Amino acid sequence: MHRELPPLETVNQVPSWQARVYNRILKIGFKRPxxxxxxxxxxRKVAATMDRLAVMPEGTHCQGYLIDGLSCHWYRVPESCSGKVILYLHGGGFVIKTPQTHGAMLARLCAHAGATGVMxxxxxxxxxRVERAYDDALTAYERVLGSGVNPQQVVIAGDSAGGNLTLSTLIAIRDKGLSAPAGxxxxSPCTDLTLSGDSVLGNLDRDPMLSASFxxxxxxxxxxxxxxxxxxxYSPYHADLSGLPPxxxxxxxxxxxxDDARAVAAKLKQSGNRGELRVWQGMPHVFQLMHRVPEAARCLGECGEFIRQCFARSPGLTDASRTTAE
Structure with missing residues (x-):
């Protein structure tokens, strides 16, 4: 990538035995096929087979909405607060969706953050055309605000291609002069479509999920x-990243x-933004999807705490507004 990257410091020292088993299953059940x-x-058929294995947390209420061509699913768990929202943009290389798997992860993240999820x-x-994904992501944010939610009680999140959409949406919000989300x-974002990071080749055999052919x-x-x-x-690493929320x-x-994640985290910091990079030893692409892996649960807990901190920086709703799934 030929860019200055931050030191490779990891959250954990060694992966758990569950993570090692998961990596093996992922390589055999997804990467090889x-x-x-x-x-x-x-x-998509391979992805759909794995998607059917997802387990939705007990008490999750999901409802789909189609408004003027924009499709969203709202997720509520017993811990959800009605005025706190996680706007989620799923990954899948812009070509795949796994609604059960991503929905289950979003529900767990909502429980940790005390928020309602919108996928x-x-x-x-x-x-x-891929442009539709970028248009819909920004439109969804505008619709959330239009429903009366305080922008400082919204966090946008995404994985892989969804991480790309998330960063691009933050930039579009800034450039359009819209009220910024809380964070x-x-x-595992893909923010540089040149795929020029050294890890693209260096981890080609190690990555249990992604392959050069995919x-x-x-x-x-x-x-x-x-x-x-x-x-x-479309490649938001190459954009001006100043003036963004944490x-x-x-x-x-x-x-x-x-290296994509390390590079964009470094550029975000160099651009004057608040933020943090968390690197997990021995973990694969979007490992948060596998709830039986302890690192996934711990990471979602940390993400939930980050979201709570973002919400706390601005006036928001109190626990009196906490609602249960209908």
Missing amino acids: IQKRSQIAEV VDYPLAPEH AILL LALVRDSVEGSAGMETNPR VLVVVGTEELLL
């Missing part, structure tokens, strides 16, 4: 106009995108 697929439809069901490539979380398939599916890889809208960046050491 998709390496043999050359069509998006085939990859944006943006259109997928290649059936739709943001980037889980990245090539995604690239061919979402590729738009010439120069998209360095266009600040951002938490989380990544695992086994990921192809390790």
Whole structure:
């Protein structure tokens, strides 16, 4: 990547035995099968098989809404407060969605943060142009504010491609002069579509989830106009990152995108923003999705605490506004 990266300091020293087992299952059950697929439809079938294994937390209430073409699902858990919102942008390389898996993770994050979750069901490539995902992400934020929620009681979060959308949305909010959210979380983000980080090649064999063939398939599916890889809208690492709310960046050491996360965290700090980088030893891409892994639970707890701190920096609702799922 040829950029100055922060020292590689990890949260944990060694991965748990559960994490090591999970890495093995992920490599056998997801990475190897998709390496043999050359069509998006085939990859989606593999992802759907794994999605069916997700376990939704008890007491989760999910309701879908379709308003003027924008599809969102609202998640409420017993700990949710009605006026505190996590706007979530799921990953999947812009071509896959796993609603059960991501929904279960969002529900757990909501419990830790005491918030209501809103997951944006943006259109997928290649059936739709990737620009739609960016448009819908910003529109969803505007709709949340339009519902009467204080922007300082909203945190935007996303994983992988959703991390890309999250950072791009923060920039669009700033550039349009909209009220900024309280903060943001980037889980294993892909913010530089040039994929020039040393870890892309260095972790090619170590990464239990992502492979070169999958990245090539995604690239061919979402590729738009010439120069998209360095266009600040689609590759937000290359944008002006000043004037953004606090951002938490989380990544695992086994990921192809390790250096992407480190680089964007460094640039966010250099641009004068508050934020933090958390690197987890031995952990794969978006490990927070696997709730049976202790590192996932611990990380979601830390993310929840970060969100609570973001909410606490501005006037918000008290515990009297706490609601239970209907």
